[in-house]
Amino acid sequence: xxxxxxxxxxxxxxxxxxxxxxxxxxxxxxxxxxxxxxxxxxxxxxxxxxxxxxxxxxxxxxxxxxxxxxxxxxxxxxxxxxxxxxxxxxxxxxxxxx
Numbered sequence: 001x002x003x004x005x006x007x008x009x010x011x012x013x014x015x016x017x018x019x020x021x022x023x024x025x026x027x028x029x030x031x032x033x034x035x036x037x038x039x040x041x042x043x044x045x046x047x048x049x050x051x052x053x054x055x056x057x058x059x060x061x062x063x064x065x066x067x068x069x070x071x072x073x074x075x076x077x078x079x080x081x082x083x084x085x086x087x088x089x090x091x092x093x094x095x096x097x098x
Contacts, residue, residue: 003033006060006087015057016089017097020045024080025066029056029089037087038065039094053097058089 004014018031027042039056066082 003031004060006035006037006062009060010062012060013057014060014089015055017053017055020049020052020054020094022050025082025086029054029094035087037089039092040065040088040090041092049094049096054094055097056089056092056094058092061088061090062086063088 004016016029016031016037018029018037021028021030022044023036023038025038027039027045028036029039030036037056037060039058044050062085064084065086065088068083070079071077072079
């Protein structure tokens, strides 16, 4: 399977191959080309799939999935967050690819 051109595939149903991982923003697949894509409806991978090769299909989008970091006006503390948009899959289904 050839690598998916993410920019050209926004709004389309795609199938990605990569490694399942968990991040603060939820479950991700790190594609074979190195892109990180969040699975919108999945908070974390089942233990038996985390860190393993997976094949994930869903509708690809690029949007603000992780809230922007904010600065507390009193203390100056900066919250966890991300700047800009992230790659996401909506309505994702997956299977192990080992």
